Amino acid sequence: MSHELIVQKYGGSSVANLERIQAVAKRIVATKTAKNNIVVVVSALGDTTDELEAMALKLNEDPPDREMDMLMSTGEQISCALMAIAIKALGYDAISFTGAQVGIKTDRSHTKARIRTIEGKRTKKALAEGKIVIIAGYQGVTHNNDITTLGRGGSDLTAVALAKALNADVCEIYTDVAGIYTTDPRIVKEAKKLKTITFDEMLEMASLGAQVMQARSIEVAKRFNIPIHVRSSFSKEEGTMIVKDDDKLEDISVRGITCNKSEAKITICQVPDQPGVAAKIFTEISKIGVSVDTIVQNVSHTRHTDISFTVPKVDLTKAFATAKKIAQKIKAGEVLEDRNIARISIIGSGMRSHTGIAAKMFQTLAENKVNIEMITTSEISISCIINQDLSDKAVKALHKEFNLESV
């Protein structure tokens, strides 16, 4: 008898309280039949992770990463135990495991560990015994048996990596939205749910601000070609399939629009226009552990130039202080910061073979009197940094202009 294996991941909002855990437990047992096996990955209950982090920060402004992982990993351990307990109450056999127990081995980069290998033995044994297997998301263990976590959104990665390790037929990501939308339905009420989206498009959308799935997990799904079904844990409705290719989509150039308000901009004015200066600036910034996104260097007519770059808002304070130090050292001018920016991006695999899309985007923004401060492009996306106050207006205009209302 051939068995189908389904990996399901339920996010924090799907298990935010005991009633929701019970609802999810019912959903899981409804899926479990004699013909298939189910592995369930759960996130921590609702805001548990934030609460634990807040406690640690009250005790220590700079808590050690290893201890943070020890602390934060408990959230998922609690939810997976409760889920197994809820499933057992429905008369089905379930067993919960920590990341360590199912052999999710990671490197030693605490708080942002990378999975190296997954030992599937214990999981397979439990499945063979007919058990529904519940695994704590977001965590693993080093070869030295220290608990690690995979970074925010890491439960998605756990699910996808398990789907690969166990050779699952499908990986379902349950969340509080019905799937992937052309843009954020809270901004544009005409936003449409996509039936399918490619890994590349999803990856761009996740990187550019769509918060439905963690970017790293999509990379892994893409690398191993694991189809992902993103759907709501509150309805039976089909969600969005994330797949390798979607032939039907050839003609549609723009598939989605994202808006990311989590960045801030730093500008170093009057930077001496000499070789090696940019390298010096960004080496110093990377040394303090801040990742820089877009960098723009203005065309210089004099011996000086302005260099602008974006950093995560949470890192602005330290990045700004470092930028000021560098500016002094390299004899540059003033250093400016701007928290009030948004990154608006249009995404679509079809953009590769279509021309004029960028022009259309810039034209639409211009017509709406939205000034473009910075521009970056990838093979399948174009992003503009604009004033945050205008971002909703810009998203609405672009959504309409690229006909996403009629997808």
Added chain:
Amino acid sequence: MSHELIVQKYGGSSVANLERIQAVAKRIVATKTAKNNIVVVVSALGDTTDELEAMALKLNEDPPDREMDMLMSTGEQISCALMAIAIKALGYDAISFTGAQVGIKTDRSHTKARIRTIEGKRTKKALAEGKIVIIAGYQGVTHNNDITTLGRGGSDLTAVALAKALNADVCEIYTDVAGIYTTDPRIVKEAKKLKTITFDEMLEMASLGAQVMQARSIEVAKRFNIPIHVRSSFSKEEGTMIVKDDDKLEDISVRGITCNKSEAKITICQVPDQPGVAAKIFTEISKIGVSVDTIVQNVSHTRHTDISFTVPKVDLTKAFATAKKIAQKIKAGEVLEDRNIARISIIGSGMRSHTGIAAKMFQTLAENKVNIEMITTSEISISCIINQDLSDKAVKALHKEFNLESV
């Protein structure tokens, strides 16, 4: 250089909130010097364990033991991580470990596991590196890597077992009271703190309701002769030393009085007075995992007898249901339950060589119009089951009668 090794255990009330964790962290670093090593065992924060249990019981009236251990063990994991984080904030190096990580191997009796071995390697390595080692109490791991817990109060056992495994010089149990008292000071305000108490006396007191330390941990301390210092985490005052023998105590017959309200009584009426009937009853009760304490079979003048026994209140419902089933099967009469009982006990090693103590106890109770429902004795204790409403009165009277106010 010879190092002293101190094992300290802090109970739930000592780490009930972040302020208390910080206070304990300060206390720990004050004890840590170049000359000694410290291993700290922590319980879960305040009521965490109760809260987790309540969640599980809402999902499942009879939650599976393995999953309960998975759930409940997180409480201690959280507190030990927070303690390490708090100590690091004071500039000292600390590292936290789960029971599994320091190799506390137990049998497979989930929710009441027994420690088999403790692998001291990882702890010793961390101590050799000058770190303060924080270990999650109350938990271990089976050889199959399943998380187990040691039963309520299990953190005491963790501390004592670690003191033995690491060959510690002393084991300090920090709690919210200043030591061991002649009786519960909340009931008798004249209760006195004892300077020393023997393992045997402490064992009786713990078994009979004194909640300062878990009985099993005292057994282990006794077996390996590990001196224990029970003291308050809120003051520097010396507490009570639990030791093997205390010569000075020879003349004092009664050292403490306990009152335990956690039991309930079941009576099976008109049990046919045939060989094997009692065995049948208590075999069935033990099969459902309920431990019976006192058993009394009334003297029988007919062919029928009444059998009464006490069980933990939490197990009353299932024990009562089972008792009713057995009663039908063996053709006994009515089955009665009584939640309103208390066990009053007097304890003292000196009782071995003193006569008339039991008589004095019964006389005192009679004078106070307290009816005795059941009696049990051990070599160093006498217990009476009485009406719970009269228990405070009984404790006060006995405390006075045995001159414990002037210890």
